[in-house]
Amino acid sequence: MIIVLRHDVTPQQIEHIKERITKLGLTPMISKGTERTIIGVIGPEDILRVTPLEVFPGVEKVMPVLAPYKLVSREFKPEDSVIDLGKGVKIGGKKVIMMAGPCAIENYDILYEIAGKIKKAGANVLRGGAFKPRTSPYTFQGLGEEGLKYLQQVGKELQLVTVTEVMDPRDVELVARYADVLQIGARNMQNFNLLREVGQTKKVVLLKRGMSSTIKEWLMSCEYVLAGGNFNVILCERGIRTFEDYTRNTLDISAVPAVKQLSHLPIIVDPSHAAGRWGLVAALSRAAVAAGCDGLIIEVHSRPEEALSDGAQSLLPERFAEVVNNLKDVARAVGREI
Ligand code: PEP
Ligand code: MN
Numbered sequence: 001m002i003i004v005l006r007h008d009v010t011p012q013q014i015e016h017i018k019e020r021i022t023k024l025g026l027t028p029m030i031s032k033g034t035e036r037t038i039i040g041v042i043g044p045e046d047i048l049r050v051t052p053l054e055v056f057p058g059v060e061k062v063m064p065v066l067a068p069y070k071l072v073s074r075e076f077k078p079e080d081s082v083i084d085l086g087k088g089v090k091i092g093g094k095k096v097i098m099m100a101g102p103c104a105i106e107n108y109d110i111l112y113e114i115a116g117k118i119k120k121a122g123a124n125v126l127r128g129g130a131f132k133p134r135t136s137p138y139t140f141q142g143l144g145e146e147g148l149k150y151l152q153q154v155g156k157e158l159q160l161v162t163v164t165e166v167m168d169p170r171d172v173e174l175v176a177r178y179a180d181v182l183q184i185g186a187r188n189m190q191n192f193n194l195l196r197e198v199g200q201t202k203k204v205v206l207l208k209r210g211m212s213s214t215i216k217e218w219l220m221s222c223e224y225v226l227a228g229g230n231f232n233v234i235l236c237e238r239g240i241r242t243f244e245d246y247t248r249n250t251l252d253i254s255a256v257p258a259v260k261q262l263s264h265l266p267i268i269v270d271p272s273h274a275a276g277r278w279g280l281v282a283a284l285s286r287a288a289v290a291a292g293c294d295g296l297i298i299e300v301h302s303r304p305e306e307a308l309s310d311g312a313q314s315l316l317p318e319r320f321a322e323v324v325n326n327l328k329d330v331a332r333a334v335g336r337e338i
Helices: 011-023 045-049 108-121 145-158 169-178 192-199 215-227 255-262 271-275 278-291 317-333
Strands: 002-005 027-032 037-042 059-063 083-086 089-091 097-101 125-127 161-165 181-184 204-208 233-237 267-269 295-299
Touching: 002 011, 011 027, 011 037, 083 204, 097 108, 108 125, 108 145, 108 317, 125 145, 125 295, 145 161, 145 169, 161 169, 169 181, 169 192, 181 192, 192 215, 204 215, 215 233, 215 255, 233 255, 255 267, 255 278, 267 278, 271 278, 271 295, 278 295, 278 317, 295 317
Parallel strands: 097 125, 097 295, 125 161, 161 181, 181 204, 204 233, 233 267, 267 295
Antiparallel strands: 002 037, 002 059, 027 037, 083 089
16 A cells, blocks of 8 residues: 655654554555655555545545555656665666676685776676575685675775675675675575565665566565665566576566566666676677666676686676677667766
8 A cells, every 4th residue: 555645745744644554553664756755554454444544634645556566666656766885876867887796706816806997997886706606515605704805895995886695694794794785696586584684784785586586576575675674675687597598597688677667676687697608798788778777787707717606607807898888879879878
């Protein structure tokens, strides 16, 4: 249920409505737009049938939200959400944000080298995993806290926003201490305890789409984070499993305009994990920007053949620079900039 407030609603009237909702055992969530203020009502709404809220001063109309996700939906917040990543970077506006870096943080020197190059190429955000969800328990699992320290240090030195994956609810506090953005990986998209835990923080969350998840399931997972009070979420399409096995996954490009219609949250695309091979990354990036994404997250490594994970899909820094450069025209063509 959402309550659309009148243009001339007073702060006292808003407080009164919120109090009433809370007394009924429901949770009011405020969305202040440029046009209107909306209150989302979370919880078992049936009780509202016997307590009509239309009669309260300041209320214009009360509407059911048809989608199963409420706070994530455009009905709750008609305007695009612009999320502040810190270090002067915002996502969800006109600018398409470039995020790049190695799959895994391997050591300080190589991270610093890659970070310097991606920054020069126009990236604002440095990616790198310290906790890696590997298919095999025998492959490199990440440097853990040591890796987080390198990431934080390089981010500070080069003024880059940092993003890294958190896999375990018990590590959320640790990862949040070092990184600017908490990534929830595809394999954990429905780890509801983890989603609840990051929902309790005020950190920006990058929620990747599960490889076998529908858009609806993905948005429902996102709802867990928002329902916890954290509205700073970026969605990330990274390819889904289909019968096609030429690529690692199939990039669902339609997810970009679909999510834009269904939700107010920013959506980015990860062409690297979708393709699984570096030679496809440039074209998929162009398609993603043309489709209206708010950013890209691309794996870059200065020695892909020696990378401890995902070398085959990692671009050389020079190639990444070329990709960014070529994207500028595409961005301009769809009213965006890079
Ligand atoms: C990653 O970003 O390195 C990663 C493991 O991604 P995904 O969760 O999309 O597979
Ligand atoms: Mn990877």
